[in-house]
Every structure is written in C-alpha cells, then in structure tokens.
Amino acid sequence: MKVACLTGGGDCPGLNAVIRGLVRTIHNAGGQTIGLLEGWRGAIEGNFIELDPMKTDEILPVGGTILGSSRTNPYKEPGLAEEVVKTFKKLDLDCLVAIGGDDTLGVASKLYSDFNLPTIGCPKTIDNDLSSTDFTFGFDTCLNTVQDAVDKLRTTAESHRRVMVVEVMGRHAGWITCFAGIACSADAILVPEEEVDLDAVCQRLKDRRAAGKTYGIVMVSEGAKLKGDEFITKDAEVDDFGHVSLGGIGKRVAKLIEEKTGIETRDVTLGHLQRGGSPSAYDRVLGTRLGIHAARLANNGDFGKMVALRGLHIVAVPLEEAVGTMRTLYPEFMDEAREFLT
Template sequence: MMQRIAVLTSGGDSPGMNAAIRAVVRKAIYHGLEVIGIQRGYSGFIEADMGPMNLGSVADIVHRGGTVLRTARSEEFKTPEGRSKAFANVQRFGIQGLVVIGGDGSFKGAEVFNREYNLPVIGVPGTIDNDITGTEFSIGFDTAINTVVEAINKIRDTATSHERTFILEVMGRESGYIALMAGLAGGAESILIPELRQSIEEVCDKLKRGYKRGKLHSIIIVAEGAASGLEVGKQIREMTGLETKVTILGHLQRGGTPTAFDRILASQMGAKAVELLMEGCRNHMVGMVAGKVVASPLEAAFHGKRPIDLEIYNLANILSI
C-alpha cells in the first residue's frame, strides 16, 4: 500500500504549477499519504534537496505564478550515474511514487527512471507551449496567451495613434500555439509559426492591401521558432517602406498570476495524478481531453509534437483579410 509520494517541477516554469503542487499535496494528505517536496527538479532529486510537505506548505500559493519548489534543467539526470544517485534518495526517503510536473523533456526523464528502477511515476503537463501529445491543454498555456493578448491590446493603441506596423515576437521555438491562439484572439494581420512557413512576400502583400483600403495600423505575430522579429521588421521596412516597430515579449510570457482556467486545470490534474498513483497506475500522464481529465501512457507525450490546428490557422487568415 502506497504511503509516501514525492512531487517535483522540472523544465521551464509555467503559471499554474503552484496550483498543481497544492492539489497533489492536499489530495495526498486527505487520503492519508505523506508527501516529499523535491526542490529544483531532477537536480534536487540527485542532491537530496527535498523534505516533507504539509497543508501549510502549500497555503496561499494557488494564485501565484512560478513554482514554490523551484525548477531547473539537469544534464546529470540524463546519465545512468545521475539517475542512480536519485534512486539512492528514493530509498533513503522511502518514496513509493513520483509526480513530475513539466514538459516532454521532464516526462522523458521520468519514463526512463521508471523503466530502470520501477518507481511509479505520473506526469502532469506544465508548459506554456501547449505542445504535449495526450492533452488538449497544458498548465500555463491559457495564462501565456492572455499575457500576449494583453500586450497586443496595448500595442494596438500606439499602432493606431502613429499609423505604424508592429511586429510582436512571442515564445515558441518548435511550437506555434502561443502565436496562433493569441494572434487569432488579438486580431493580428499575419501569424508566423514554425509549423507552417509563410513567405515575407505574402506578409508584405497583405500589409499593402490593408493600407490601400485605409487601415491605420497592422500587427504581426511571430513565433521565435519561425523567424526573428527584428529580421521580419527589417525586411518589411525594406520591401514596403512602412515604418515598423518590433516588440519582443520574451520571458514576460512565463510569469504572472495564473488565470482561473489554469488554476482549475492544474487542480484537477494534480489531484488526478495522486488518484492514479493510489490505484497502482505507473508510467502515465494526465491530460485534458474533451473536457475530461484522463490518463495516457507517458511515452506518448514525447513521441512527436502535438500538431497545429489547421482549422484555427486558416480561420485566422480568413478573418485578417
């Protein structure tokens, strides 16, 4: 019978991770389990930077961005020697199950660890990129796109006043979900994403058509994996003669108070992870599919990226004519 579990956050932080930690801890305690909080992800796992968590450990954190457990990327955990050190701490602290809150890289480490040491692990998807297969939403995505939309709204005021074209570069090295969804919600004229290449000539042609019919401004969203916002701005100036300004949001998108949606999603997923461990489930992840929290094999999360929604991409293009 399971009596003690551990929880860690790994990889890039995302708003709502604290709500997930809170749900794991309180759901576990409600069912009589003890919880060990691991600091700094897999680095803390290796270095035994961990300790007991109680109800007070997660008080007043549901609304806070970031992660109270902190996070880090660990090259050492990718090695057999590093994982061996982590397992020694599993034995030392009597850990019988592990909840990993993070992205596909974090899940891959958890899957390998389970395979080598047979420790039950459950993944909770926490990444603003929303690129994990097996779930329609990951923790932090909703907050991130709302942050971008708020920036678009503010930039639009200035763009209209000065009759300029603004380029907004957002996060997304391999996934364009932030750019796509924020661009649709913010009414962007063009959205550049790594999954679907669009030529700068097409972007410029759309800009010219808009200004010919009297548009006072244009906003273009660029995912960092598709192109450099600065380079796109330079090319547009050279090809159209339009005055162009560039804003790079950077890590601003990672922070901030999580939205109600992300808090609810994180709470449901964190609680479900504990339930799965108690039921004897291992090597799985939780996800939101068709409005329900479900479990799927952990390895599915890192065997290919979640594809972009072409219907939404086409809709964004139609509405921006």
C-alpha cells in the same frame, strides 16, 4: 504513502495549483508529500522541503513554482539517473510525481522503464505542444498576457502609424501565436508549421494601408522560419536536453518588412513575460484537477502514467505514449485564422 513531486523545465502559471491539489489529495488519503527542489537537480542531490495542506493552501494564485525549477537532465551524464534512484530509496519514497514538459516527463518515463521507479507525470508546457492532452495549464494565462500586451502595443502603433512585430514563444508549435493572433486581430500570423511567405505579408500590409488602416500587427513564433532559413537563435549554446535558445526572428521580420514596404516597423519580444503572473481561473482549475488525479494514481499504485485532459475529463495515459511526439498546431486553426488574413 510517501510521495515526492518536482517541477522541471520552464515555469508557467498553474504549477502551484498542481502542487496544492496533489498535496491535499495525498493528505486526505493519509499520506505524506515532499517537494524536490529545482527539478531533477533536487532528485539527484536529495534537496527537498516538507509539504502539507497548510503550507500549500495559499499558493493557488501565485505564479511560478514554490519548488523552483531547472533544465537538469539525469541522463546527460553516466550515473546521474542512478543518483535519482538512490535519493528515492534514501527518502523512503513510494512514488515520484514529475510536473513538466516533454523533457521532464521523458526522464520520468525512462526512470520507470529502466529502473521500474514508480513515477507519474503531469503535463506542463506554455507552448501547449504535449501530445496526449488537449490543453496544458499555463497556456490560457499566457494567451491573456499576450493579448493584454498586444492591446497596449496597438494604441502606440496606431498613434505612430507603425507596424508592430510581436515575437512570442513557440519553438516547434504555433499554438500561442495562432490563438493570440486571432484574439488580437493580427494582420499576419507566422507559425513554425508553415514556411513564412514574407512577400505576401508585406503586400497585405500595403494593401490594408492603402485601404485606410494606419497600423499593422504581425504575430510571429520564435521558431518560425523564413524561406531557406534555419532557426534564428540567441547563441549556439544548448541546455541539458540539447535545445538552443531561440530569439531574434521578430527583429529580422521587422527589418525586412520596413525595407520591403517603406512602412516604419518596430519589433517587441515578449519573452519571459509570457511565463509570469498569477494563473487565470481556467489554469487554476485545470492545474488543481491534474494534481488531484495524479495523487489518485499514486494512491492506487497506478504508476508509469500521465494525467491528461481529454475533452472535459481527466484521464490516465501511459507515460511512454505521452512523450517524444510533438503536438503541433492543428491546421484547421490556421485555416480559420486565414479568413482574416486575406
């Protein structure tokens, strides 16, 4: 068995844990693993490195991905998908394991259905918004990074009697914002799933100020929208999968809060900070387990599947069912958070 793996889309802590688990399990079964560089670009161009247990043994605590990543889409231009198939045959591969989010795994699913290319998916997204899996690796580390940042912002906010608006990742789903907001005892949590009522937020901040709280913390997803607004974007450019680069909602919310309340307000965008750093223990274990089970699917010739966390168990689900449906924040989490947002 000769298996190739790649990491596509935005990086996150835990990717190297998946690679390590995959390589070790393939090796234990007598197989060989290579790593395609920079996501689907490496699959198109045939750029790769050899992987073995010794080369990957020390990468567990390292953030990011040793293979590099990109948002290259083989289906953006005619003929690119065929180049992936050619690379697969040229390298004499038996299976390709794609580690990524909805876009990356969507390509893996199409290659399996269009060309019968033996692919296996491993779910990765910092936003935790992939369907068919309970949690994705990287999410836990991200939450801890956000929590640490907000804990630091709280001290300066209290010192200067300010409201701090913290913009975090979350294009269509508010998992990071809601969970971090609960963990950081935020005064307001603004998520894409709910239209933002800024007047209510401002009234809450004024009421708490009157009750004696001298500062405020407002958490907002990059994909949250004010009433009547569209997404706030950094620019109009789109990536290979048609996504615009979001950013700026935090600054707008901060400006409006200051205007409506008269309270000095500052905004902080955590941005790519949320993707960085060494993975948490939870993400190291989850990434390792997913890598092991992806390798076992490859060894068993069970292609066209994605490994997923269901409860405490790793299961296999059809790739076509795992992509294309966004898993937004479950309403009960915001309902629980509202006990502290009154």
